[in-house]
Amino acid sequence: MPSSQKFFEERTDQSEVKARIIQKYFFAWANIIKGTAKQLDNKIAYIDLYAGPGRYKDGAASTPLLVLEHAIADADLANMLVALLNDKDPANASTLEDEINKLVGIEKLRYRPQISNGEVDDDAAKYFSSTRLIPSFSFVDPFGYKGLSLEIIKGVIKDWGCDCVFFFNYGRINAGISNPMVRSHMNKLFGEERAEDLRLQVEGKDPALREAMILEALSGEIKSLGGKYVLPFTFKNSTGNRTSHKLIVVSKHFKGYDVMKDIMAKESSVHDQGVPSLTYSPADASTPLLFSLQRPIEELEQDLIETFAGRELNFDEIYEEHSIDTPYIRQNYREILKKMESDGSVTAASATKARRGMTYPPHVKIKFRVK
CATH class of the missing domain: 1.10.10 (Arc Repressor Mutant, subunit A)
Structure with missing residues (x-):
């Protein structure tokens, strides 16, 4: 059974928090964008490159279905939304299409969701780099890190009104930095020069400092591509003693950054003197300091x-x-x-x-x- 199918067998607290953050931000983004978008092509897009089968085994809707359900209930979005949903697994794509067809009111959407089945590879990166996008909210949630690249991020944020959120397994990237077997993947994510510097810098560093250096390198590279505002949210493992995943929003405008920070603050497990940790930890454990992102009031x-x-x-x-x-x-x-x-x-x-x-x-x- 492919790993992506195993992932959707069981919904975790982490999955629920991630889905809430994405859903809330998508609709906040849409409300900001749609006034101007109406004067252009009267379209906005939700792009999900790793959409999955639509539901977990317990029947809970995953992010694409949540987005579509909300769009169905919103007259403006129902008239404007173009949903582009992809999954490399043919079974996932087929199941997703079936689940979309079952949604109550799906006929209210002016544009039928488009479902594709393909790898998110160099060809996909070239497509997004060379294609002018309508105002788009892109969600990149690979199982691991393969397919997550700077070129993809640059391509989906380059045009007006385009924001991106990506979710990745920090543990695998942390291990991959020093693993020569996945050097090419790391180079695509951090940029070759920055990746080489990072390999030297993190050697022998303690986990908290290593995490800060990896996150700072990634944020710096994204900003160099035009993603002016980069905001990370951390997910801890079940015991709260180790980072498992990162959710990162990339926006070219302060308004998007501001809105997402407020959303992330509400999903944070801990608030110290009113300052949110920007972290979800099932164990509510205290978290290590990450460069400037966690400081006392x-x-x-x-x-x-x-x-x-x-x-x-x-x-x-x-x-x-x-x-x-x-x-x-x-x-x-x-x-x-x-x-x-x-x-x-x-x-x-x-x-x-x-x-x-x-x-x-x-x-x-x-x-x-x-x-």
Whole structure:
């Protein structure tokens, strides 16, 4: 039995969390994009390159069916959605088609979901690199890492309105970095030069630092391809002592990054002083520090003082400039700025009208004391 079929035999908590994150982000993305998309071709796409059979053995719907069910219930999406679903396993593709045909209201979709059966290989990468895409949300969820490449990611995000989320087995990639048998796969994922540097850098490092270095290398390479905002979410194993998978969103716009961070925050197992771990751990175990993505709330105040000394900005400007590659969400900034205003580290005033509460609306300018 192929590994992909074994994967769909049993639904795990991890699978449920992953599906919720993807589903929530897809619809948030669609709501942001569809206004402009209506003025273009009146189409948006959901692309799933490893779609699977549609349901787990217990009958639970997997991500493609969840997306389609929601689209059926949304008049705008039903009229605009183009679903492109692929799986290399012919049996999975056939079963997926059967499950789609059984969906109540499937006839409401203007465009029938397109199901294909093929390998996600170099030819697929060339196709996405050379084809102009309509606004698309692409989900890449390989069983392992074969087929996950920088060229695929670059191809599916290159056009306007295109975001990508990919899910991969971190344990296998961690082992693969130093395995000469899969050197070509690692080179496709990290880029040949960065992969070579990474092999040298991670040698002998402890697991937490090794994980941080691998994630930073991957994020750096994706950003160099045009994925301006890269946000990872970590899945731990059942005991909570080791990273099993990573879910990474790639967007060219801050709005997508901001929305996904909020979604990931709600799915995090742990919040330390209101700061989300951006991690799902079945055991709710504490997680190791990953470069700048997990820092205590106490550091936020000092970092804001260092970054914005003598400057005057509104809340959104502060948040957009500072929150990238940190775990902090809007509420963390509101609370710490409220404290700083009380302490006199910042002043907040409006030239247009009186402030209401401490929410820092756009017309309120926040001025940081000179160091």
